[in-house]
Amino acid sequence: MRLIIIVLVAVAASDEGGYVPTGHGVDWSFPMHHASPPFSPGAAAYGEFLEGCAKAFSMKSCKATEEQRMEMNREQAKRQRNYTSLGFGRIRAPEAAYAPARAFWEAFRERASVETWPPGNTYTNNWAAASKMVSLEDGRFQPLGLRTKRAIWDGLKPTLEAWTGAKLKATSLYGIRVYSEGAVLNPHLDRLPLVTSAIMQIDQDVDEPWPIEVVGHDGRAYNVTLTPGDVALYESHTIIHGRPYPLKGQFFANIFVHFIPLDPTDDSKNDPGVDFAWGREQSTESRRDYPAPPPAAVSLAAADRAARASPWLGFPSVKGDAPVPAPATLAADRAARREAASKAKIAGPPTRATEHKFFVPGEAHYAAKMGDLAGVLDQVKAHPAAVNAPDENLWTPLHEAARAGVVGVVEALVQAGADLGARTISGATALFIARQHNHHPIVHYLESIGAPEIADDEL
Missing domain, CATH: 1.25.40.20 (Ankyrin repeat-containing domain)
Known part of the structure; x- marks a missing residue:
């Protein structure tokens, strides 16, 4: 009977939030805080991952990046405010964000550029499975690129504000990243000011689902599977997220959209709950006593309502009736x-x-x-x-x-x-x-x- 109850709880979480508990926590699928246990499924895979990096660069540079990644995973979240109870969720993307992103993708997908990464970078296995980027800031894709960028930010902002209950400011949005067969995304936290974030799935050709593994505020790991038109909402500064299992398929295209919460008493400043000094100095005062976030089901339902209420009405007429190639x-x-x-x-x-x-x-x-x-x-x-x-x-x-x-x-x-x-x-x-x-x-x-x-x- 006890086992049945546990299974029912897991199914309820899956049906309600679009995610599936994995039954483990950190360091099992891949090192997150520390090295994985030798008997874990991630230990052997991580060994091959690190050897591949060392052959492409040097073991010293790869390990240096890994030490920084795991330190950030351990330490950054301790000094930050959480805005939702679980820290992530999945819904259908607002049409106001997905429609212009998909149109941009269809227009320029064949002109993606191979991404360049610093030597020793281990956030992807770029040495074995190169990723590409269709950049919204690429001069070849203007004026549509920057108009699409603004539309995506504007289209997702009401949804994320409804989810977190915070007023947000856009901070980062580069373009559509295209992963190739065999790709791995190392579990990590995002640097500040990337705080309140979304991964919007644009297109894919896969042989099997390629879920993103996230570690919720409850310390449990979950698999979140996205299909085109889905969006994962996540607090990227405190939620460890990655894709530790290699992609099986031809390509996987998504876009990362980031915001930062504003001070509720002065929207010219960032929320004081975002601590930029976590890596440089110790906290000299007690953490603010923030009210508890609403239950995950409540915040996600609010986000879903906001997303459904955000239709795509097209670009406003500024110069001509529609975006055209740059003169x-x-x-x-x-x-x-x-x-x-x-x-x-x-x-x-x-x-x-x-x-x-x-x-x-x-x-x-x-x-x-x-x-x-x-x-x-x-x-x-x-x-x-x-x-x-x-x-x-x-x-x-x-x-x-x-x-x-x-x-x-x-x-x-x-x-x-x-x-x-x-x-x-x-x-x-x-x-x-x-x-x-x-x-x-x-x-x-x-x-x-x-x-x-x-x-x-x-x-």
């Missing part, structure tokens, strides 16, 4: 900006292993994106040219800081000589980016020093 003049302008900016690029340390971006920027970009003032000052002092060094999308640290919303970082970059008129691959200046993200203190500061405001070319 030749805009493409030429972008090419000229890219060529000029390439001369300013500098060599520097690779970005941290947790930086999931198609084009790998330098540490100054990473620090600016994180709102890390000390990190920005250190990088600019060590590499003065870094203040205006662009990544492959022509984003400088100032653009990243304008999006992140930390006034002190913007001021420091300006004082170090940041080019106020620098434009991204789509043509936007830092002031325009700050205004788009409603960072009013940064807008006021940049306006006060005469910064130009130039919009994206596609608007």
